[in-house]
Amino acid sequence: MRILVVTVVHHPEDARILHRQIAALKERGHQVMFAAPFAARQVTPRPDVEGLDLPRAAGRDRRTALRAARTLLAERGPDADVVILHDPELLLALPGTLRRWRREGRAPVTVWDVHEDTAAALVMKRWVPAPLRLPLRAAVRAAERLAERHVRLLLAEDAYQERFRKPHPVVPNLPVVPREHPAPPGPDRAVYLGHLSRARGALDLIETARLLAPEVRVEVVGAADPDVRDALTAADRDGVLRWHGYLPNDRALGLLSGALAGLSLLHDQPNYRHSRPTKVVEYMAHGIPVVTTPNPLAVDLVRRHRCGLVVPYEDPAAAAMAVRRLRTDPDLRLGSAERGREAALSELDWTDRGAEFVDLLERWTKEPEGVLV
Known part of the structure; x- marks a missing residue:
């Protein structure tokens, strides 16, 4: 055709x-x-x-x-x-x-x-x-x-x-779930992958990164709406987080392997209540634990497969605490990563x-x- x-x-x-x-x-x-x-x-x-x-x-x-x-x-x-x-x-x-x-x-x-x-x-x-x-x-x-x-x-x-x-x-x-086994999640790097806006938690990401530094660095990949670009640029300049900007999907996914956690801090908006955050499935597919706000479909994935932690909406302190919990509990970190990847391979593969x-x-x-x- x-x-x-x-x-x-x-x-x-x-x-x-x-x-x-x-x-x-x-x-x-x-x-x-x-x-x-x-x-x-x-x-x-x-x-x-x-x-x-x-x-x-x-x-x-x-x-x-x-x-x-x-x-x-x-x-x-x-x-x-x-x-x-x-x-x-x-x-x-x-x-x-x-x-x-x-x-x-x-x-x-x-x-x-x-x-x-x-x-x-x-x-x-x-x-x-x-x-x-x-x-x-x-x-x-x-x-x-x-x-x-x-x-x-x-x-x-x-x-x-x-x-x-x-x-x-x-x-x-x-996502396409990679067949090669990813590196195990390490203790010092959290990631965010996706478009950046207020409703997607861009400002919450900055504050979460500020609370985690210097023990855990936060890497952010994605294009940003105009009203959050200055804040992200300043946070990157000041060493609060590393903002890579937009990267092609294959390059962006390469940054996931070995990360401590994948962040999804969406706000409670009607457009997100019926959509499964693709980034959550990508984190699972690449063998890293998920930290997510309680959007219904994200909660279903994380709790059903026991592959991460759920935090309240617009609460950077809770998000930072969840990342620290994964950092200090290797069994939780590795178990969440393995269960998420197994679920992605069996149920969530493009x-x-x-x-x-x-x-x-x-x-x-x-x-x-x-x-x-």
């Missing part, structure tokens, strides 16, 4: 898009055209995909990116057997495009990969004026229900099913689900095209 993958929001090195889905498609021998904001993110496309550059959609200014995406879909969509859209904004580019494709008899299977609870995420965006948040939430819910009539849906979480009228296949956001993802796309291309109702 020829697959066109499109995003104007996500980083071109996004783990789910590039390192999981595109990698699974390439492994099966399919051709991939990948449209993403390469220039805006200063990224060179990987040599095994056809890279197509798009503007980046950020903050309130998304019109330029959407116009470019609409043009690209109209021109390159008919060259593909499957088009995968990774941003809800891209649904706005579809109405006229779908009609044109169908009129010309060249309509690819069109798929929306639902990464998050979009309506709940909008409430958290500081660039959305407060009076508009509830109306926008309602509008997004209506758009989602309309979208499921016209495109195929893939969901990243089982809990997302309740937003839609019909059941849709779930392709969970799982290697198994990636094949199902490709099978699903291949099956959809063989089904009759039509409006989905």
